[in-house]
Amino acid sequence: SAVISQKPSRDICQRGTSLTIQCQVDSQVTMMFWYRQQPGQSLTLIATANQGSEATYESGFVIDKFPISRPNLTFSTLTVSNMSPEDSSIYLCSANGGNQETQYFGPGTRLLVL
Amino acid sequence: GDSVTQMEGPVTLSEEACLTINCTYTATGYPSLFWYVQYPGEGLQLLLKATKADDKGSNKGFEATYRKETTSFHLEKGSVQVSDSAVYFCALSDKAAGNKLTFGGGTRVLVKP
Numbered sequence: 001s002a003v004i005s006q007k008p009s010r011d012i013c014q015r016g017t018s019l020t021i022q023c024q025v026d027s028q029v030t031m032m033f034w035y036r037q038q039p040g041q042s043l044t045l046i047a048t049a050n051q052g053s054e055a056t057y058e059s060g061f062v063i064d065k066f067p068i069s070r071p072n073l074t075f076s077t078l079t080v081s082n083m084s085p086e087d088s089s090i091y092l093c094s095a096n097g098g099n100q101e102t103q104y105f106g107p108g109t110r111l112l113v114l
Numbered sequence: 115g116d117s118v119t120q121m122e123g124p125v126t127l128s129e130e131a132c133l134t135i136n137c138t139y140t141a142t143g144y145p146s147l148f149w150y151v152q153y154p155g156e157g158l159q160l161l162l163k164a165t166k167a168d169d170k171g172s173n174k175g176f177e178a179t180y181r182k183e184t185t186s187f188h189l190e191k192g193s194v195q196v197s198d199s200a201v202y203f204c205a206l207s208d209k210a211a212g213n214k215l216t217f218g219g220g221t222r223v224l225v226k227p
Contacts, residue, residue, distance in 0.1 A: 045214060101146050
């Protein structure tokens with residue numbers, strides 16, 4: 001398995017500002033993933049982040065709004081840019097375990113935009 | 115594309131009742147199937163998984179069997195506890211799609227004493 005931590009755990013932000021969320025994995029992993037969970041909803045994949053290459057974004061998500069960094073095999077960041085109240089969600093990162101079959105999730109970052 | 119459909123909640127049960135959450139999937143390849151659980155205020159935890167047809171995943175008294183003929187992966191528990199109150203997500207992972215997870219809509223379960 002993989003143990004994943006995220007910072008911050010929660011934040012309250014003003015509209016128009018940006019927030020960077022950090023994700024740390026306790027082992028080296030090839031692929032990391034970023035999800036959004038809007039209130040009362042399921043998870044939606046934002047992008048897949050591979051070390052050494054640009055992130056691959058899902059339909060409806062763009063790099064200008066959600067820039068992602070992946071500087072090494074244990075760490076990634078997601079920035080939520082120019083925030084609006086519609087960005088209020090839980091943002092979760094995940095990574096595949098050693099057998100690549102199973103994704104393990106961080107505890108999430110609860111974001112409220114006023 | 116791949117999709118997962120699970121029964122809508124909320125499901126309200128009394129302690130020691132039986133729980134079944136239905137999950138069906140559509141996939142072009144041969145997916146692995148998962149149940150994740152999200153306790154209030156927390157992230158997702160892997161509950162159980164099955165990687166091929168007829169596999170049974172089990173954990174904490176929960177079970178689910180990978181049924182290829184009915185494209186289903188129903189979650190069951192024979193006797194629920196108050197601590198099982200959570201949101202349960204069915205998901206599939208397709209190697210052909212880079213192991214990306216596709217989630218169902220989630221089912222909220224509330225167990226009353």
